[in-house]
Amino acid sequence: MEAEASRPKQSFNVGRWIRPLIGVVVLAFILWRFWNVLFVQQVYGPDTWMRFAISGIILGGVYAVIALGYTLVYGILFMINFAHGDVMMLGAFAGFFTLEALRGTGLLNQSIFWSILSVIIAFLVGMVAATVIAVVLERVAYRPLRGAPRLVPLISAIGASLFLENAAQLVFGAQRQTYSNPTIIERNVGWTFHIGEGDVLLTYTGVLTFVLSVLLMIGLALLVQRTKMGKAMRAVAEDKQTAALMGIDVDQVISTTFAISGALAGAAGVMWGLHMGIIYHFVGFLPGLKAFTAAVLGGIGNIPGAMMGGLTLGIFEALGPAVLGMPFQLKDVLAFSILVLVLIFRPTGLLGEVLSEKKA
Amino acid sequence: MRNRYLLVAIVLALVFALVGCQPAAEEYECTDEWGCATFEPGQTVKVAYVGPMTGDYSAFGIDMSRGAEMAVAAHPTVHGFDIELVVEDTQGTPEQGASVANKLAADPRVVAISGHSFSGSTEVAIPIYEEAGIVMMSASATNPSLTDLGSYVFNRVAFHDRMQGEYAANYIYNQLGIRSIALMHDGGAYGQGLAEMAGQFFEDLGGTVVGTEAVTPGETDYSAPLAAVAALGPELIYYGGYDSDAAVLASQMAGAGLEDALFFGCDGTYGINYINLAGGGAEGTFSTFVPIPESGAFTQFRADYQATYGDEQGELSTFSPHSYDATTILINAIESVAVQSGDNLIVPRKALADAVRATSNYQGLTGTITCSDVGECAAASIQFMIVENGAWVPGPGQ
Numbered sequence: 001m002e003a004e005a006s007r008p009k010q011s012f013n014v015g016r017w018i019r020p021l022i023g024v025v026v027l028a029f030i031l032w033r034f035w036n037v038l039f040v041q042q043v044y045g046p047d048t049w050m051r052f053a054i055s056g057i058i059l060g061g062v063y064a065v066i067a068l069g070y071t072l073v074y075g076i077l078f079m080i081n082f083a084h085g086d087v088m089m090l091g092a093f094a095g096f097f098t099l100e101a102l103r104g105t106g107l108l109n110q111s112i113f114w115s116i117l118s119v120i121i122a123f124l125v126g127m128v129a130a131t132v133i134a135v136v137l138e139r140v141a142y143r144p145l146r147g148a149p150r151l152v153p154l155i156s157a158i159g160a161s162l163f164l165e166n167a168a169q170l171v172f173g174a175q176r177q178t179y180s181n182p183t184i185i186e187r188n189v190g191w192t193f194h195i196g197e198g199d200v201l202l203t204y205t206g207v208l209t210f211v212l213s214v215l216l217m218i219g220l221a222l223l224v225q226r227t228k229m230g231k232a233m234r235a236v237a238e239d240k241q242t243a244a245l246m247g248i249d250v251d252q253v254i255s256t257t258f259a260i261s262g263a264l265a266g267a268a269g270v271m272w273g274l275h276m277g278i279i280y281h282f283v284g285f286l287p288g289l290k291a292f293t294a295a296v297l298g299g300i301g302n303i304p305g306a307m308m309g310g311l312t313l314g315i316f317e318a319l320g321p322a323v324l325g326m327p328f329q330l331k332d333v334l335a336f337s338i339l340v341l342v343l344i345f346r347p348t349g350l351l352g353e354v355l356s357e358k359k360a
Numbered sequence: 361m362r363n364r365y366l367l368v369a370i371v372l373a374l375v376f377a378l379v380g381c382q383p384a385a386e387e388y389e390c391t392d393e394w395g396c397a398t399f400e401p402g403q404t405v406k407v408a409y410v411g412p413m414t415g416d417y418s419a420f421g422i423d424m425s426r427g428a429e430m431a432v433a434a435h436p437t438v439h440g441f442d443i444e445l446v447v448e449d450t451q452g453t454p455e456q457g458a459s460v461a462n463k464l465a466a467d468p469r470v471v472a473i474s475g476h477s478f479s480g481s482t483e484v485a486i487p488i489y490e491e492a493g494i495v496m497m498s499a500s501a502t503n504p505s506l507t508d509l510g511s512y513v514f515n516r517v518a519f520h521d522r523m524q525g526e527y528a529a530n531y532i533y534n535q536l537g538i539r540s541i542a543l544m545h546d547g548g549a550y551g552q553g554l555a556e557m558a559g560q561f562f563e564d565l566g567g568t569v570v571g572t573e574a575v576t577p578g579e580t581d582y583s584a585p586l587a588a589v590a591a592l593g594p595e596l597i598y599y600g601g602y603d604s605d606a607a608v609l610a611s612q613m614a615g616a617g618l619e620d621a622l623f624f625g626c627d628g629t630y631g632i633n634y635i636n637l638a639g640g641g642a643e644g645t646f647s648t649f650v651p652i653p654e655s656g657a658f659t660q661f662r663a664d665y666q667a668t669y670g671d672e673q674g675e676l677s678t679f680s681p682h683s684y685d686a687t688t689i690l691i692n693a694i695e696s697v698a699v700q701s702g703d704n705l706i707v708p709r710k711a712l713a714d715a716v717r718a719t720s721n722y723q724g725l726t727g728t729i730t731c732s733d734v735g736e737c738a739a740a741s742i743q744f745m746i747v748e749n750g751a752w753v754p755g756p757g758q
Contacts, residue, residue: 044591051587051617059581166414174418175676176604178637188615188641198590201615276580278608278637282416286579318584328585329547329574 019344026341033324044322047198052318058206058275060314061213065268066291067298067306068220069261075237075301076257078150082157083137084265085288086164091130091266092273092283093168095122096177103180115182119274127266133164134262135255143251161285168281176280179273181205187277205275216267217307220260224303233257237301290317293339299349308350313338388701392708394493397471399705404444405698406470407432407690409683410460410485411477411500412452416578417602419633421449421477423676424499426669427683428474430661435688438695441705445687446470450481454549457481458488465492471707472497472690472716474683479503480549486511493709495716497690497737499682502627503553507734513713515735517686517726519650519742521550524626525557527742528648532558532596532624533565535757540568541624542594544585544609546577546601554626555600562598570594577605586616596622603634610634611641622646627742632675635747642747646755649745650726650738652681658725685724689716689737 037043044052066088073081102108102118109115141160145153181187190203224230235243236253244250272287273279290313298309313335320334321327342350390396399405409428411421425447432445448464450456457476464470465488473489473496476482482501489496490513497515498506504522506514532538543559545551552574559569570592573585586609589597597618599606606629613623625634625647635642652658661681665673673680693715698707719737720730727739744755 044588047617048587048591051590052584055581055583055587055616169414169418174414174422175633176607176637178639187639188611190615198617200617203615272580276608277611277639278580278604280416280604282578283580321584322588327574328588329576331584332576 022341023345030324037323037325041325043325045198046196047200049319049322050193050195050200052322053315054200054202054206056315056318057311058209058314059318060311061210062268062271062275062310063287063291063294063314064307064310065213065216065264065271066287067294067310068217068303069264070292070295071298071300071303071306072220072233072257072261072264074295075303076233076254077142077153078301079142079153080157080292081137081142081258081261082154082288082292083141083160083164084134084261085284085286085291086161086168087130087134087137087262087284088265088269088272088288089168089279089281089284090133090164091126091262091269092279093172093177093269094129094266095126095270095273096179096279098122098125099180099182108180108182112184115184118182119185122274123267123270126270127263130266130269131259131262134258134265138255138258143254161288165281165285172281174281176278179277179279181274181277185274187275203275209271209275212267212271216264220264221303223260229253229256290335293335297339297342297349299352302349302351305349305351312350388699388706390706390708392710394709394713396709397468397707398701399441399469399707401703403469404442405438405694405705405707406444406446406467407472407474407687407694408446408448408464408470409687410448410450410457410464410473410475410481412481413447413449415451415453416604417452417478419676420500420602420679421452423680424475424477424683426665427499427680428687430664430668430680431474431684431687431691435691435695438691438698439700439705441698443691443694450476450478452478452481454480454484458484461485461488465489465494470494471694471709471712474499474687474690476501477679478548478550479506479553482506482514483509483549486514489513493713495690495693495709495713497686497716499686500679501550503549504557505553507736511735512717515716515731515737517682517689517724517729517737517739519627519738520736521554521626522557524648524742525554526561528558528598528624528626528744529561529565529567531744531755531757532598533562533567535755536596536622538567538595538622540570540594541596541598542570542589542592543572544589544597544599544601545572545574546605547574548577548601550628551600551602551626553600554628555598558598558600575601575605575609577601579605580608581612582609583612583616586612586618590617590621594621596624598624599629600626602628603631604637606647607634607637607642610638610645613641627678630745630752631678633677635750635752642750644747646744646746647752649678649743649752651741651743652678652726655725657723661725681725685722685726685729685739688724689719689722689729692722693719 069084099122107114108118141156185204192199232248232253294309294313295306298305317331321331409425413421448460477500479501495513500518502518502521504520543555545555573589606625610623623645627648630647630649662673697711697715722729729739731737745752746755
């Protein structure tokens with residue numbers, strides 16, 4: 001009897017020791033690799049580190065914007081909208097066709113004013129298109145399943161994702177398309193800095209992407225914290241039934257949430273197109289998956305968490321393989337390993353709160 | 361009693377069978393080791409094109425399936441039996457390649473495969489078709505090891521990678537005068553194999569391979585791996601992979617600190633698609649091209665292609681003429697070995713494989729095709745191309 005009673009206690013002790021142990025080992029390994037790569041082997045000069053960092057921060061900004069869409073929807077419906085990445089893809093295509101049309105009329109590079117206006121129009125069209133698609137998606141694929149078990153809308157989301165990808169392939173063709181940027185923000189052109197032994201290029205599109213990501217994040221934070229709609233969203237996230245009793249139209253709030261997440265995805269899509277340059281019907285799949293990871297990393301359902309998760313993931317992806325001396329093809333392995341590690345130590349994510357524990 | 365009836369029935373049946381055989385003296389008895397495919401009147405003789413029809417690399421598959429379609433349109437029947445082209449999708453992956461191969465191997469009316477199109481998907485399919493006795497002719501599976509397997513069913517009109525790697529290393533070392541290169545590839549059977557082969561030949565010539573970096577195909581941001589390669593300071597990047605990933609690399613090189621390095625692709629990166637995608641980044645980059653000699657037949661092919669599909673030939677990929685030749689060789693071989701037996705058509709399978717392998721001096725679109733005893737049937741030579749003012753032109757010194 002005594003032995004049996006003490007057994008669970010013992011295994012609890014093991015569990016308590018094993019986590020810090022993993023942590024120490026991993027940390028020691030990373031520091032050792034870091035030390036090795038940075039000071040012993042000196043594979044990369046400061047200019048290369050700077051390039052990694054720039055690439056990571058820009059990528060992280062885009063991940064963060066996409067992750068916000070995941071987190072918003074999760075916060076309210078506790079469902080993972082796997083089609084979110086494909087909404088981003090459709091936004092990217094909407095922006096692409098807008099810029100193509102503007103280039104066709106010759107307005108794209110007519111003057112600086114028109115170039116700026118073209119980019120703004122492309123963003124607006126991309127965001128509106130993605131918003132419409134996200135709202136329709138919610139109406140068609142998720143609302144009929146509102147009362148169903150939680151796995152059902154998840155499957156529906158995966159189906160919607162496949163549908164959107166294949167529909168896009170059918171309509172836009174299988175070929176990849178190149179974004180036609182106006183000449184003032186041509187890709188791979190920008191400011192050069194002399195760091196260490198090399199010139200580091202900070203592209204205009206990269207700066208635009210990052211600044212816009214930050215603006216969108218601030219805008220969203222204000223919207224959620226300062227407006228009446230944001231208050232309603234928070235209330236629905238907190239407790240749907242009670243919110244309904246307070247006179248909030250829950251369906252309306254959910255629709256609006258999808259609209260906002262769609263608009264963010266659309267903006268991310270156009271940013272992706274302008275900065276990365278190449279889009280096709282699968283372009284949303286990987287960023288969508290990464291952004292979902294970022295959302296979980298930051299604590300799903302938590303808005304600042306999504307921003308932080310996105311940036312962290314982007315930077316890890318760009319710097320991690322270099323720091324650890326791994327081939328870059330393994331960056332996804334690294335990204336997901338980090339997710340696992342973070343979840344071992346903080347199951348609610350980096351900024352996860354008690355609230356998300358209650359939801360989970 | 362019942363036994364006696366049965367005996368009588370058997371005797372009668374034998375008598376009728378013998379008598380019945382008399383007029384049809386050419387009744388064919390299948391003696392082929394791999395068995396025969398039998399077609400009754402109204403049944404179609406199936407030839408399959410297998411390649412990526414959807415997904416990332418669908419441009420290749422769609423283009424090559426069109427080549428196969430045009431070959432069937434040009435030779436629609438054998439001995440009065442219609443040929444049916446079956447198009448199956450692999451998405452370019454080995455997994456799908458295996459499942460498609462199993463599906464086709466289970467269909468007794470499939471006699472020949474024009475494909476598969478990618479090396480990885482071909483590699484897994486060869487043993488399956490070998491088992492079923494179905495002959496293959498690939499237009500674009502270029503990994504050298506495929507013919508090293510010693511398969512009796514596998515043949516290709518594609519120019520294989522060992523030669524490409526050797527020629528490319530030679531050209532880079534001797535013609536461009538480059539002494540240090542970095543290898544990049546997409547981690548696939550084709551890309552990695554080719555890049556490593558080119559690197560090996562380059563080192564044999566006395567050059568240095570400063571490093572190798574793999575990218576994940578299908579992404580649109582390779583700035584971090586490029587920055588890592590830039591830190592190694594290569595004079596040139598040799599890339600093994602396909603056009604869309606190469607276009608991303610070429611367009612992001614300048615931003616990653618590789619503005620002075622050259623980019624050298626392979627036959628998977630050649631095409632108009634690459635230039636369209638990479639835009640200004642394509643300027644001054646190289647690729648490998650298996651040139652098709654100008655001929656009346658090829659001019660006609662291009663005109664027919666455009667008239668039928670609306671796209672210009674060569675826009676999606678450059679392999680439709682190869683696919684046309686591969687399919688035509690298969691159909692010709694079927695025609696030569698098929699025998700009529702009564703109203704039926706019999707295709708002996710091993711004889712068909714023999715006939716395909718025995719192809720010699722066949723005048724195809726891609727040149728004069730003769731198969732070696734391991735199934736290498738490529739006609740063409742190789743040419744290195746460079747992008748100048750948004751168009752592919754032959755590289756210097758050729």
